[in-house]
Amino acid sequence: MGHAGSKDALKAQDAPLFALRHSAAHIMAQAVTRLYPQTKLAIGPPIEDGFYYDLDPPVALTEEQLPVIEAEMAKIIKENHPFQQSSIAKADAVRRFAGQPYKTELVQGIAGEQVSLYTDGEFTDLCEGPHVGATGEVKAFKLLAVAGAYWRGDEHNKQLQRIYGTAYFTPEELQAHVVRLEEAKRRDHRRLGKELGLFSFEELAGPGVVFYHPKGARVRWVIEDYVRRLHLARGYEPVATPHIFRTDVWKRSGHLDHYQDYMFLFESEGMPYGVKPMNCPGHILIFASTTRSYRELPVRLFELGTVYRNEKSGVLHGLLRVRGFTQDDAHIFLREDQLVGELREILDFAFEVLRAFGFEQYEVELSTRPEQFIGTVAGWDAAELALRDALEAGGVPYTVRAGEGAFYGPKIDLKIRDAIGRSWQCGTVQCDFALPERFDLTYAGADGRSHRVVMIHRALLGSFERFFGMLIEHYAGAFPFWLAPVQAVVIPLTDRQVPYARTVLGRVRAAGVRVELDERNEKMQAKIRDAQLAKIPYMLIVGGREETAGTVAVRHRKDGDVGAMAMEALLARLRDEPLPAQHGSGQAGAL
């Protein structure tokens, strides 16, 4: 995970705000230094939503001290020290920062003879700038959190304390930012998952494994149903493979060498096993189980494959990073000359799926050949070109991450942002020249000889868990009609209308709609409120008038009261609700 916006982009984009936040970072470091003179300073840049400073104070800082630091910052701001740049020789800088090991290290890493310093009042920092004119210009700031961060981002180095804060030109903008953070909190899938009864984690069962409750499982079924249908329509063959394999498989695949830390391993009757962290070996064993002809390629094996990865405890995050998850995973075995066409189809497929779920904005990254690679340069070039072609054919903007491909092949990742702007990898399309070698995957060519296949690994949603989490945040829990766990609720006005309400329920249900009856002894208003909070698209209210007329008073969660309708008109309206499927039967909303 990580923020896509680079510092340079930010600089160019919003230089004045950059300078303001950078100055705020200096003032914060200055304040901490006043409070704890032995503090050693590292770095303090502006970032997308604010700034931070990494420092190594003589005592551990806690959030309770943030107001104290803020108060000291306010003093420095009031003193209105001008920021003044100066330039000194590196040797002088090293002397100047004696007792500041991180600064010394930074100075020594700078090219050239001179280094740039910025001074405000008694405080001088190694810095290229730019800054605002004087500390008094920082009028709206707030410290947000204290966290740990490794020196130079390396976990083998000492962990420093990082204080996050933010700064804006006006208090109004700062306030707006705080409001945005609160809104994002309301969209948090972990909170909504609980409120809407979608899923839970159970402490007793262990971390990172998801329990889908009935409403969450309904949504999952709808998604599965949709995804399965599309795969069938696009020539994928469904397969199902085991969850545990003897470790011989994992030795052969290389997972035991490269992935062991992430694997759940166990033993039975003296035989070592591993729970699958990936589905590829299972699909490979199916492909390899018989002689393959060039005529049948590409072979596309698809599975909703559940995998388990022993992720480090600290990285787990709601549904977005879990230990057990199910991928919409396929492996395609083909000839190298088929690669281009197949990749184009896969990308087209991936974008279709993202659009169906309302994700119009995503980031696409192409990772190319790394230093260490296997296979032929020609093969890599063909694969990279194929990936580029496919992207450009779709008019998709993408960024290239040069040399970031896997050792076995280049790949495309599709990333979506969550409610607070963190981006998460969902779909991935990877070319693979390695596993076909390791498992000796071949086909009989037209020449009667045996040839090596190429493999594509791809998942479009990525995993149901992560995708579901993103979907919840994307819609803030208000799923579109076709995905809503409960699409309509029948609300009888009094218990005299319950029999009629059951008739309505039966007819709507028979039309394939996920509908429930709320026959609690509550006032209609209370039932409406609960239905609104549950974000149910349709409320079908039946009182004496409707029963007499044989109609239903329809309320929509967004449009409110839309008036009484005859059953036929109601069913027609529900039928007209937009569905995502462009392929196949078009009845993806049905469950």
Next chain:
RNA sequence: GCUGGAGUAGCUCAGUCGGUAGAGCACGUCCUUGGUAAGGACGGGGUCACGGGUUCAAUUCCCGUCUCCAGCUCCA
């Protein structure tokens, strides 16, 4: 895994400077039979995350563990 913070009813939280706890919502029963976002009364429900230690006594203090939160590292 690391740094910091937190775990009290199904949920959101209050509280106890050591004497085994409370609110709102939810849930149950009864009353109420209503017209587009909360009708009323009564009631049930907690090994205060778990395990040790100190103490006459631990939800409260100490140690350990687990889980969660923010960030770092990682994400094949």
